[in-house]
Amino acid sequence: MNDVIIIGSGPAGLSAAITCANKGLNVLIIDEYLKPGGRLLGQLYEEPDGTWWNGINESAKLYEEALNKDVQFLMNTPVHNIEKAKDGWVIYTEDNTFNTNHLLLATGAAESPIPVPGWTLPGVMSVGAAQVMTNVHRVKPGEKGVIIGVNVLSAAIAMELKLADVDLACLTLPWNNQLTEEAAQPRKVMESLLHVSHMAPSPLVRTGSKFMKNDFMKKLGITFYPKKGVKMWDIPIQLRKAVIEIYGNNQVEGVTLATIDTNGEVIKGSEEHIACDFVCIAGGLYPLTELAAVAGCPFYLIEELGGYVPLHNTRMETALKGLYVAGNITGIEGAKVAAAQGVTAGLSIAKDSGVNGLESEIKKSIQSIERMRENAYIQFHSDVAKGKRILQDQWKEYKASTETVFL
């Protein structure tokens, strides 16, 4: 029996595995994908200091280090259920069941879709799929594309597609309906874009966005937003236009775009057609938490963290004995934060497994998560730190109420 089983070989799972192995524990990682690295594999961007963050290289480094510490890997293996046993946890895959006393869920995040008429045509994909095709498999998703949904992730991936010489006609909004909510509201989207203005290549856009960071200027900015869009990396970002249909006979041939007012309502008669052979839908990310749900973890809905997250403390322990979480399952953030959370989870597991003298290391690792968060290049939600505070308040309340019950 393994001392620790980790589900997910992204930056959180790999860092936790290395930490546990460094403390003398025997670790098994199970992952449904064919390569270790998780969503880190697709990431490629230039850091503010001019160095490149190359997710394939970062994943390879972590994987090699884990192999050198004798971490075992079981790839191509989805986990479809976990159950609390008398002394630990049972993990179910199609071919086998596994037992362990310490189980870490590091399953990452998933993409939210945005329904658009025509979205079942071949050539329509999630923006994350375009990232994996381009950066992991080195296959162009098409010759010319349109991205529906303007957010941190689509902005980052547009830049990556550009680096791969894939032509993008524009990034634009989805049409306003009951499901698209804020993603179709120009003002809300403008606010979230200002949050990533540091990624803009032009000093003019970067400086301009600093002036926009008050409500009046934001309103003014969206009212007078140029009809042709603002270009970033030479790609028009269209906040006053929305895709109302994707069309084509047997595959994507183009999109119908319409001008929208500041509330996202379509201005009739403004429709135009844009030819393209692929369309990416970018509806944002949410934590992938199903396994924590089947285990019976208490959950909280925290918008700042991307949706429902399992209750856990700063040591990455859940409310269930022997069950831990790390990475995007605890809230949507970048890979460096996920890796730092993995280290904390690994140290907590080692401590709970009987390794002594870890208390100050655990405290330092918790501080390191906060530092990573403050300095993160990509921040998926501006108030993520607030989301984390809300969750810690919930943890205290939960602990107080359960302790009262058991007294």
Ligand SMILES: Cc1cc2nc3c(=O)[nH]c(=O)nc-3n(C[C@H](O)[C@H](O)[C@H](O)COP(=O)(O)OP(=O)(O)OC[C@H]3O[C@@H](n4cnc5c(N)ncnc54)[C@H](O)[C@@H]3O)c2cc1C
């Ligand atoms: C589509 C997409 C694109 C992203 N792009 C960026 C980006 O460009 N820049 C950025 O900073 N962040 C990006 N992120 C955020 C990204 O999730 C974090 O940067 C980081 O990779 C999170 O690490 P993690 O270890 O928590 O999860 P992940 O890296 O997502 O790894 C989770 C792993 O768990 C495995 N898994 C999940 N469920 C199961 C199961 N039931 N059984 C077995 N294995 C399972 C998955 O196969 C995966 O390998 C992206 C996220 C997504 C979903």
